[in-house]
Amino acid sequence: MLGHHYTRTFLETAVASMNAGCNLELSYGMRNNVFMHIPQALAMGNITLQMLRDRVRPLFYTRMRLGEFDPPAMNPYSTLDLSVVQSPEHRNLSLEAAVKSFVLLKNVRGTLPLRAQDLPGKRLAVVGPFADNSRVLFGDYAPVPEPRYIYTPRRGLETLPANVSFAAGCREPRCQQYSRAEVVGAAGAADVVVVCLGTGTDVETEAKDRSDLSLPGHQLELLQDAVQ
Numbered sequence: 001m002l003g004h005h006y007t008r009t010f011l012e013t014a015v016a017s018m019n020a021g022c023n024l025e026l027s028y029g030m031r032n033n034v035f036m037h038i039p040q041a042l043a044m045g046n047i048t049l050q051m052l053r054d055r056v057r058p059l060f061y062t063r064m065r066l067g068e069f070d071p072p073a074m075n076p077y078s079t080l081d082l083s084v085v086q087s088p089e090h091r092n093l094s095l096e097a098a099v100k101s102f103v104l105l106k107n108v109r110g111t112l113p114l115r116a117q118d119l120p121g122k123r124l125a126v127v128g129p130f131a132d133n134s135r136v137l138f139g140d141y142a143p144v145p146e147p148r149y150i151y152t153p154r155r156g157l158e159t160l161p162a163n164v165s166f167a168a169g170c171r172e173p174r175c176q177q178y179s180r181a182e183v184v185g186a187a188g189a190a191d192v193v194v195v196c197l198g199t200g201t202d203v204e205t206e207a208k209d210r211s212d213l214s215l216p217g218h219q220l221e222l223l224q225d226a227v228q
Contacts (some may be wrong), residue, residue: 001034011037015046024053027040086149114192115170119162125190126154126199127167127226129219136173136200153196165190169225173200175217180225186224195226 007013014037016023027033027218041047067075084090104112130136132154138144145169157166167186170178187193204210214220 009035015041029187122164122191124192125186126194130196140205147188167221172203175219178218
């Protein structure tokens, strides 16, 4: 109703949402939100009681599975405390999930993975605005952990037995101010160059889409300078 003008009133929006299968509203914090009009829609015959029951049933089934209606002593979630936050077990699981979710689009001549046993004495350069800026590594709605748990590409690569050099080239994703000499200097002397590029929430978030899929600012130029 407000953004796309698909409907004209909250009542009409509630009916359309229910008919489409929506059963939960993320409201704007208004007391008079969309789903508060469901009783009116039911009274007017715009939706049926059976439809309302069908929409509500999964919600309460989920709440029951979470133990919300059980005595606290029966609910295993009630025993959780802050000791589980950032626990080694959970951090290891997070690391495993990250490793298993990588998408490798190309791997010419088996360049990857970089093997620690092959790196002693090698010079490794990590360049780009995403190489050592922890702020830009998290997407929209992502929880941000404590800084000591954040491993930027630079920090992670520096754990390898290689001589690692670093050059951001530009300090933020929009890459307005670009230092070509900085990138060329680091990449030109390296045996392996890792280029870290992207967009981040500075460029795109919910309700802030891009008009094209090009790399922002001078990032493409940075890439070309790093690999030439």
